[in-house]
Amino acid sequence: MMASLFVLSFMAIVLVIDYAAFRKSAKRLLALEFGAFALGAVFVIFPSFATYCANAVGIGRGVDFLLYPLVIWLVRETFVSRHRQWQESDRLAELIRALAIGSQQVLSAPHASDPPPSVAKGAAGIR
């Protein structure tokens, strides 16, 4: 009973914090979170419902019924975010590179035997 109260209180606090943060900018996200937490609260208040659902799909315990999808979601989320991170770092590298190419400077070489190298359009040119 105490554990249920603790979990429900924790969910309520998180909801209040997120409501303050997202009520103007992300109402749909907030609604989704509220729905997920409401479903979670049903399982917390009526644990026998989780067991009923678990038995219905051939899983022994109610907690496993909740845990299995959570683990699958967590692993998938890790892969997706890692993939996104690599894409973002590639994009960042290209952006930084474009800035570097655009700002290259050719330092003067009064005794060089060959003509100066060409530089990218808009670059600083020969200094």
Add this chain to the structure above:
Amino acid sequence: MASAAGGLTVYIVDDGSVPAISPEDLPAATAEFWIVLSRHPINLGQGAALETARRIALQNQHDVFVTMDSDGQHDAADLPRLLDAIDSGADVALGNRFAGNSNVPASRRLILSLARCFEFAVTGLWLADAHNGFRAFNRKAMAAMEMRQARMAHATEIKQIIARLRDQLKIVEVPVSITYSAHSLAKGQSSLGAINILRDMTFRYLFGRDT
């Protein structure tokens, strides 16, 4: 670094160093050859800096491109040997510190031996020196060396590209000397860097864009 028939141009990429490299830091060298200085506003890593230099250098009609580490380990006196290898018909000349006059510490020798086996497993190339940054490429080879690994795994990535094009590229290894000093050992990657390389390669394989 790249050379055309007429002379030499040095491409320096400041990879977000603090303080930034300023043209005034390079006074004496500017007299006899051109220096092209560019700067990454933030640090990306050695592979990213090399790729930036590669793209800038390819804009110019150079015949030969040479990459060098900037920690003082490589000896510019070895440069003619690499250039000669390209002039003699090689597309890629890779420095080999073990054939040259190098004072390789025992721990580094062990790591490089393991890297050699690892690269053979990954690329099928059995090279004497798996991770030597002193390399020369002709224009055809340099154009193919697009590097996606921003950090140290670019060395293995270069070997992967070479291995993929092994039927089209002539590859030779050339003796070069590497001088390990307290400065270069402190500045260069640690032996544990091998783990980071392995991690970057795995993540790139799993999560990077297909080439």
